[in-house]
Amino acid sequence: MLKRVLFVLLAVDTGYFAFSGSTSKALDAAAWLVLLVLYDRENRSARTPRSEPGIAVRALRLAAAAVVIAATIRYVFEDNLLDAVNSVLWIGVVVLLELEFRRPALVQRARASFVTAGIVLYGGLALLVVAWAWRREWFDAYDALLWLLAFATIEMDALRPKAACDDS
Numbered sequence: 001m002l003k004r005v006l007f008v009l010l011a012v013d014t015g016y017f018a019f020s021g022s023t024s025k026a027l028d029a030a031a032w033l034v035l036l037v038l039y040d041r042e043n044r045s046a047r048t049p050r051s052e053p054g055i056a057v058r059a060l061r062l063a064a065a066a067v068v069i070a071a072t073i074r075y076v077f078e079d080n081l082l083d084a085v086n087s088v089l090w091i092g093v094v095v096l097l098e099l100e101f102r103r104p105a106l107v108q109r110a111r112a113s114f115v116t117a118g119i120v121l122y123g124g125l126a127l128l129v130v131a132w133a134w135r136r137e138w139f140d141a142y143d144a145l146l147w148l149l150a151f152a153t154i155e156m157d158a159l160r161p162k163a164a165c166d167d168s
Helices: 002-020 025-047 053-076 081-100 104-109 110-133 138-159
Strands: none
Touching: 002 025, 002 110, 002 138, 025 053, 025 081, 025 138, 053 081, 081 104, 081 110, 104 110, 110 138
């Protein structure tokens, strides 16, 4: 239930950026929402007999990743430090998720390293929430917190043994 609420709130935020934010923020938010939904879908399907994602899913994931990278580069050129650091940290989270979904045996062998990397990445993202709040950029702090909660929820599901996962 928590995931569904987070997804709806993030979709509303994406709509907000589409109508009142910059084009780069709107595209960035939409791309991250697509990635989030794909990771959640893949995590849930991992509990059934393994099937590779179709070409459409792969193309969608690749397109979303390209938009995220383009937005990150744009933030750097716009001298938007917090958004640039935020994007780099999120790209690190996606690398972890990719490894967790594609190389579960590697993750199990190096579990402590993956947990440590996750703590560092999510800790950095949490610090950005505080930084935006400190700067009184309330919507950015709220939005960053929603993304943090949503991806952390999927990450925790991915790291739990498959028998312990539920469709929360």
